[in-house]
Amino acid sequence: MGSLRDRILAASDLQSEQVDTPEWEPFGVPHVWVRGLTAAERDKYEQGMVERSPDGGVRTKSKIKNLRASFVAMVLVNEQGECEFTDEDVDALGDKNANVIDRLWDKGRELSGMVREAEVNPSLNGSGAEPSSDSP
Numbered sequence: 055m056g057s058l059r060d061r062i063l064a065a066s067d068l069q070s071e072q073v074d075t076p077e078w079e080p081f082g083v084p085h086v087w088v089r090g091l092t093a094a095e096r097d098k099y100e101q102g103m104v105e106r107s108p109d110g111g112v113r114t115k116s117k118i119k120n121l122r123a124s125f126v127a128m129v130l131v132n133e134q135g136e137c138e139f140t141d142e143d144v145d146a147l148g149d150k151n152a153n154v155i156d157r158l159w160d161k162g163r164e165l166s167g168m169v170r171e172a173e174v175n176p177s178l179n180g181s182g183a184e185p186s187s188d189s190p
Contacts, residue, residue, distance in 0.1 A: 068092065069165045070135060073158060077151050088129050088158055090165030095128055120148035122159045129162035 055061070070089035078084070091099065102124065104112050118124075127139035127147055139147065147155065163169050 068135070070131065071161060071165065073161050075154055075157075077154050086158065087131050087133060087135070088161045088165060089131050089135060090162070090167070091128060096166055096168070099125060099128060120144050122155050123148035123150070125162060126155055126158045129166070130158060 056064070068089050070087050072085050073088050074085050075083055078086075103115055103118055103121075105115050107113055124141075124144045127141065127144050128137070130137070130139055132138050160169075
C-alpha cells in the first residue's frame with residue numbers, strides 16, 4: 055500500500071470537466087475540457103495579480119491585462135489533460151467571445167477551489183440574494 059507520502063504523491067487528484075462551447079461549434083469545437091489548477095499553478099496565477107511596492111510591501115495590481123484569458127490558458131486542456139495554450143496565447147484568447155471565456159473561467163475556478171460555496175449556491179449566503187463578486 056505504501057506510506058502516506060507515497061499514496062498522496064501518487065494520487066491523480068486533478069478534476070476536469072467537459073464544457074459545451076456552442077459559439078465555437080461551427081468551427082469544429084462543440085466542447086472543450088477544463089481542469090482544476092495544481093497548487094503551484096494557482097500560486098503562479100495569484101502571484102501575477104500582485105506587485106511589490108518600492109517599500110517591499112505587496113499590493114493588488116490596479117490593472118491586470120486579460121485576467122480571465124490568462125486563467126483560461128492555464129485550465130483549458132486537451133482530452134489527455136495536457137495544456138494546449140501558453141502565455142503567448144493569452145492576448146489571442148482575450149480576443150475571443152467573452153461569454154465563452156467567462157464560462158471556462160467559472161468552471162476553472164470551481165474545479166480549482168476558487169469559488170466560495172455561497173457563489174455556487176446563493177441560498178447559503180443567508181438572504182437568498184445574489185452573492186457579491188468581490189473575489190478574483
